Amino acid sequence: MFAKQEYVTRREKLKELLGDGLVLFLGNDESGINFKHNTYPYRQDSSFIYFFGLQIPGLNAIMDLDENKEIVFGDNLSIDDIVFTGPIESLEEQAQKVGVHVVNPANSLEGYVGDAIAKGRQIHYLPPYRPEHVLKLSELFKLSATEVSKKISTNLIKAVVKLRSIKSTAEIEEIEKAVNTTVEMQYKAMEIAEAGMTEADLFGAVQNIAMANGNNTSFPSIVTIDGQILHNHYRGNLLKEGDMVLCDCGAENFSGYAGDLTRTFPVNMTFSVKQKEIYDIVYSSYKTAVGMLKPNQLFRNVHLAACKDIVVGLMELGLMKGDADKAVEAGAHTLFFQCGLGHMMGLDVHDMENLGEQYVGYTNEIQQSKDFGFKSLRLGRALEEGMVLTVEPGIYFIPELIELRKSENKYFEFVNYDKLEEYKSFGGIRVEDDFLITKNGSRLLGAKLPTTSMEIEDFRISKTRL
Numbered sequence: 001m002f003a004k005q006e007y008v009t010r011r012e013k014l015k016e017l018l019g020d021g022l023v024l025f026l027g028n029d030e031s032g033i034n035f036k037h038n039t040y041p042y043r044q045d046s047s048f049i050y051f052f053g054l055q056i057p058g059l060n061a062i063m064d065l066d067e068n069k070e071i072v073f074g075d076n077l078s079i080d081d082i083v084f085t086g087p088i089e090s091l092e093e094q095a096q097k098v099g100v101h102v103v104n105p106a107n108s109l110e111g112y113v114g115d116a117i118a119k120g121r122q123i124h125y126l127p128p129y130r131p132e133h134v135l136k137l138s139e140l141f142k143l144s145a146t147e148v149s150k151k152i153s154t155n156l157i158k159a160v161v162k163l164r165s166i167k168s169t170a171e172i173e174e175i176e177k178a179v180n181t182t183v184e185m186q187y188k189a190m191e192i193a194e195a196g197m198t199e200a201d202l203f204g205a206v207q208n209i210a211m212a213n214g215n216n217t218s219f220p221s222i223v224t225i226d227g228q229i230l231h232n233h234y235r236g237n238l239l240k241e242g243d244m245v246l247c248d249c250g251a252e253n254f255s256g257y258a259g260d261l262t263r264t265f266p267v268n269m270t271f272s273v274k275q276k277e278i279y280d281i282v283y284s285s286y287k288t289a290v291g292m293l294k295p296n297q298l299f300r301n302v303h304l305a306a307c308k309d310i311v312v313g314l315m316e317l318g319l320m321k322g323d324a325d326k327a328v329e330a331g332a333h334t335l336f337f338q339c340g341l342g343h344m345m346g347l348d349v350h351d352m353e354n355l356g357e358q359y360v361g362y363t364n365e366i367q368q369s370k371d372f373g374f375k376s377l378r379l380g381r382a383l384e385e386g387m388v389l390t391v392e393p394g395i396y397f398i399p400e401l402i403e404l405r406k407s408e409n410k411y412f413e414f415v416n417y418d419k420l421e422e423y424k425s426f427g428g429i430r431v432e433d434d435f436l437i438t439k440n441g442s443r444l445l446g447a448k449l450p451t452t453s454m455e456i457e458d459f460r461i462s463k464t465r466l
Contacts, residue, residue, distance in 0.1 A: 001053045001097060001255070002170050008099040010051050010163060011063060011070065017159035020065050021122035024113065024140075025051060026133050027059035027074075041216055046347035046354075047126060047160055049256045053098040056091070060109050061100075066121070071102045073109040113140045124153035126160065129354040157355050164352055165344065165360075166386035172436060172445075174257040175346065175388055179434050179446030181213040181251035182259030186449055189223065189247040190265050190456070191463050193239060199223050200235040202245065210251040218250035218258035218349040227264060227428030228396040230339055243267040244275060244427055250349050258349040260390055262432035263449060269460045271453055278395055279429050279453045281313030285393040286431045286451075289341060293383065293391070293435055293442035300366060300380035303341040306393045307333045311414075314395075319423065322414045332414035334373025335405055336397070342390040343378040345434060350378060351388075383437045388445065392432030399424045 014023070027048045030039040044055040052061050052072065059074040072095045077085060092103045104112070116123055123141075128134045128148065137148045167175065185206045193202055203223045210217045224232040225239060227246030239245065245267060250260035264279065266272070271279060289306040311327045314320040314336065320327060327333060344351040344360065352360045361379040362368045369375060379389060402424060406417050434445040450459045 004097055004099045006168065006170055007051065007053050011099075013163055014051065014063065014159055015065055017162065018065060018124065018155060021124055022113075022116050023063040023065065023156060024123055024125045025061045025063075026125070026128070026136060027052075027054070027061070028057065028130065029132055030057045031132075044256065046256060046352070047164070049347055050160075050164055052100065054094055055254075055256070056094070058106060059091075060106070062109075062112060069102065070100050071104055071112070072100050073104050073106050073112075075106045110140060117141065124156035125151075126156060127152045127355060154359075157359050161352055161355060161359050164346060166384060167346060167388050167436070168386075171257065171346065172388070174253055174255045175259070175434070176445050178214060178218070178251045178253045178257050178259035179261070180259075181210060181253075182249060182261045183447045183449055184213065185209045185221075185249050185251060186247060186261055186263050189245065189249075190263065190450070190459055193245050193265070193267060195239050195241050195243075195267055197239045198235065199225065199237050199239070199245075202239075202247070203235050206247065206249050210249070214251045215254045215256075216252050218252040218260060221247070221249040222262075223247050223249070225267075225427065227394075227430065228398050228426075229428075230396065239267045241268055242272065244271075244429065246428060246430060248430065248432065252349075256347045258345055258347070259446065260345055260349050260432065260434060261446075261449065262392055262430045263451075263456070264429040264431065265456045265460060270457045274423070274426065275429075276453050277317060278426070281310060281317075282393055282395050282429050282431050283452055284313060285309040286391060286433075289391045289393060290433075290435070290442065293437060294440065295383055295385045295437060297383050298366065298380065299342070299361075299383055299389070300377065302391075303377055303380070304328060306341050307337060310337050310393065310395060318419050319416055320414055321416055327411075327414040330411065330414065331371060331373055332411040335401065335411060335415060336395045337393065338373050338376070338396060338398070338401070339394070340374075340377030340379070342392055342432075344387060344389050346388055353378065385437055385439055387437045388434065389437070390432055390434055392430055394428060394430035396428035396430075397423045397426040398428075 025048050028045045032039055062071045074091050076091050095103050134145050134148055188205050189202050206221050224246055225237050225243040226232050244264055246264045248262040250258050252258050285306045288309045289302050292302045307328045308324050311324045311333050357378050363381050366380050435442040450456045
């Protein structure tokens, strides 16, 4: 929890952006795994954390802009609860710490909202992403589940995105703590990986650091020798000589802020010739992208420059041919780089993705493409000072995709499919770091990890000598 003024200022800014009406924020409830009292790890809604800071199940909140009221709706623990949880501060005491002076019983929310509806007042709420939120809104507003989604407030979405996109000094400190824990996770994976281990062995070691230093991971860690599978959560493979490990992981602080880093390294102490060649192309693309980060720069253009760098590198290896600009324009690079270059990061590892990428990563002037290889580019808009984002280029040899494009007679002008046969079992490589956009450029967040192929090899070799 931050200082009281941080939350007060956030709510004041939201009032200025919206002007009037009533703003409803739904907190998250606990959710049972297989019965009511055996619950998943609790995670509060990120926008609720941002404006109210209270990470307690069963809360909701209202900002009544017309009457200048801020109310938290929730109940204090009963003696039956305290027997299991131990004593905690009252809800009223905790609300005071974030500058909210009115706490009403949980069951009084329906009456407050119902009265506002009866008076024809405007009520703003964000898109629900949990089934229980849909049900709660359906009951409060007497709407069907389909109608609930149609009544979301675009004005509230845009206001929340405007505020949450720019990180305060306090937020940056929390993000950097999460990133530094993530750095430890990456070092551990690179330190202990060896032939004969399973992916699950590495996953457990990485997960342990996150839970020991923070709250949990910011997403399920990806630790795989099949790096060509972009979100691979299978962990049953045995590490073998000649394999590469792709480790994409992130820690989440108790405050809710995230880290997200990826490194790809050899199970052997050094990369093979082919592995090093592909890795160095990815790193070159990474450096090109990082060098372009600054305020007012369209991130879509950074993505395109990184794509071109990948194409140029693959041309030098004989895997691609022709004009690099035309190859990117035709989408030929998507045979190797199928996802977006990066995304914003903060209270969510893909920050505010539940609010809609068209609002978070794009504007009316900069629209998101629906084309393969671009529709997963979550950020295309102009960068602003105070934004935090990832840069994560990669090259992925996906046999099924290669065969499909070949059967469609696509990209023959730019791809040497015969040469590509040699790489169909190669796998994939990704490099990812987190950056803060500064006044004149950007700053790497967290302690530096080995990033070049030589740095990674040197680290792996040094650990075997200990």
